[in-house]
Amino acid sequence: MRQDKSLISRSDPTRDLAFDILTGIFEHRRMLETTMDRSSIKAGRDRASAHRLAATVLRHYGSMTELLRPLLKKEPPVPVLCGLLMGVAQLRYLETPPHAAVSTVVALLRRRRLTPFAGLANAVLRRVAREGAELEAGLDHERLDIPPWLWSAWGDRARAIAAGLYQEAPLDIRLKPGIAPPMALPAGRDMSPETGDDTEDSTRDDLPRIAPRLLPNGSARYPAGTRVTLLDGFEEGQFWVQDAAAAMPVLLMGAVAGKNVIDLCAAPGGKTAQLASQGAHVTAVERDATRMRFLKENMKRLDLEVTCVQADAMTWRPKDKADMVLLDAPCSATGTFRRHPDVLWVKRPRDILSLTQQQDRLIDAAHEMLPPGGTMIYAVCSLQDEEGPDRVQAACARGWALHPFTEKEAGAMSFAVTASGCFRTHPGMWPEEGGLDGFFVARLKRI
Numbered sequence: 538m539r540q541d542k543s544l545i546s547r548s549d550p551t552r553d554l555a556f557d558i559l560t561g562i563f564e565h566r567r568m569l570e571t572t573m574d575r576s577s578i579k580a581g582r583d584r585a586s587a588h589r590l591a592a593t594v595l596r597h598y599g600s601m602t603e604l605l606r607p608l609l610k611k612e613p614p615v616p617v618l619c620g621l622l623m624g625v626a627q628l629r630y631l632e633t634p635p636h637a638a639v640s641t642v643v644a645l646l647r648r649r650r651l652t653p654f655a656g657l658a659n660a661v662l663r664r665v666a667r668e669g670a671e672l673e674a675g676l677d678h679e680r681l682d683i684p685p686w687l688w689s690a691w692g693d694r695a696r697a698i699a700a701g702l703y704q705e706a707p708l709d710i711r712l713k714p715g716i717a718p719p720m721a722l723p724a725g726r727d728m729s730p731e732t733g734d735d736t737e738d739s740t741r742d743d744l745p746r747i748a749p750r751l752l753p754n755g756s757a758r759y760p761a762g763t764r765v766t767l768l769d770g771f772e773e774g775q776f777w778v779q780d781a782a783a784a785m786p787v788l789l790m791g792a793v794a795g796k797n798v799i800d801l802c803a804a805p806g807g808k809t810a811q812l813a814s815q816g817a818h819v820t821a822v823e824r825d826a827t828r829m830r831f832l833k834e835n836m837k838r839l840d841l842e843v844t845c846v847q848a849d850a851m852t853w854r855p856k857d858k859a860d861m862v863l864l865d866a867p868c869s870a871t872g873t874f875r876r877h878p879d880v881l882w883v884k885r886p887r888d889i890l891s892l893t894q895q896q897d898r899l900i901d902a903a904h905e906m907l908p909p910g911g912t913m914i915y916a917v918c919s920l921q922d923e924e925g926p927d928r929v930q931a932a933c934a935r936g937w938a939l940h941p942f943t944e945k946e947a948g949a950m951s952f953a954v955t956a957s958g959c960f961r962t963h964p965g966m967w968p969e970e971g972g973l974d975g976f977f978v979a980r981l982k983r984i
């Protein structure tokens with residue numbers, strides 16, 4: 538295949554940013570959003586395309602690495618592998634024309650002072666372009682695309698969970714009571730094809746709109762890629778972003794109107810908004826100053842009144858005991874891999890241990906915020922037993938009793954109620970409705 542010289546010299550913000558994201562993850566364990574935030578590339582279309590390319594590599598990382606194995610005499614340096622994987626992703630999944638997929642990666646490696654590997658990349662990617670289907674035959678994608686430590690930790694749930702990896706997550710919102718969900722612009726039609734900037738309002742007004750899907754738990758669901766800030770009613774504070782599974786901890790609290798609820802670990806405030814919009818008197822506690830600022834901005838946009846406390850929930854105590862505590866604890870977030878496929882490759886087993894220690898301390902702190910008989914809802918967006926059922930079991934030896942959920946309480950998601958009465962979802966569930974994030978929720982009563 539002839540190399541296109543014009544592509545070699547041209548700048549390529551999409552692939553540059555995707556490469557920075559991937560090397561950030563695999564060389565420095567830096568989360569994808571951190572690289573996006575730091576990037577000087579600002580055009581919306583470049584950022585969206587870079588995100589899509591990097592996320593495609595992350596979703597297929599294991600199987601694409603395996604596909605490359607017979608074509609490489611030895612393991613290449615990490616940045617070279619990242620470049621090669623970008624090429625394979627474009628060839629196998631993104632329908633990029635082969636000459637463009639190959640030449641742009643070769644050009645990228647040259648720009649990044651990896652010229653000695655340009656010939657290798659050219660030869661390897663040309664073979665993938667020709668023989669990709671045969672090279673891929675027989676690979677167990679689900680098994681390979683989940684890091685081995687997570688696959689074994691998920692046990693017999695692993696294959697079902699992994700099935701959720703290949704579907705980009707939709708956009709879910711929750712609406713304030715009495716508000717109808719707005720129509721949306723089709724994803725990708727909201728930016729100018731020339732500049733990548735947001736389209737003018739007047740241009741947008743001419744585009745056709747699509748209706749959301751109304752989920753049985755009251756969430757409204759839009760196709761992946763829909764931009765929430767462009768939905769009518771966003772500025773007016775009529776709704777907020779929240780995955781359908783993330784809405785369940787508050788829905789499982791039952792009637793909260795008029796109750797004093799302490800919302801521990803509250804930012805950016807999805808659950809705070811749910812509680813406040815249902816009439817609870819909410820005290821939102823958040824340790825991180827920047828995240829607390831987001832929470833306050835969100836409550837202002839939504840016109841919801843909430844008492845905000847910037848403090849460490851491990852040491853902060855309320856003047857009066859609460860009627861209920863919601864503890865949405867910091868966790869590994871492995872349940873969010875559809876939206877954040879980087880969690881799979883950034884998190885390590887040792888992170889789990891440190892998180893479980895924090896979770897236990899926060900559960901103990903919540904104990905002191907409730908009267909005897911008071912209820913805490915414990916939630917994590919983690920798929921790990923250590924952060925879910927094991928924490929509940931440990932709490933039951935320290936002054937708590939599990940108060941099981943009934944299937945009726947879980948409504949349309951009764952399938953997620955476990956034998957012990959906890960609530961547990963994973964990304965492979967509810968495929969007919971477009972999938973769910975992974976969440977674990979338990980109701981504990983202070984003894």
Ligand SMILES: C[S@@+](CC[C@H](N)C(=O)[O-])C[C@H]1O[C@@H](n2cnc3c(N)ncnc32)[C@H](O)[C@@H]1O
Nearest residue numbers: 802803804805806807808823824825849850865
């Ligand atoms: C899973 S997120 C919470 C999501 C939030 N409940 C929502 O629904 O939008 C966990 C939050 O806990 C905060 N956090 C972690 N440790 C904390 C602590 N010791 N005290 C208070 N907040 C903490 C983090 O800064 C983060 O914002």
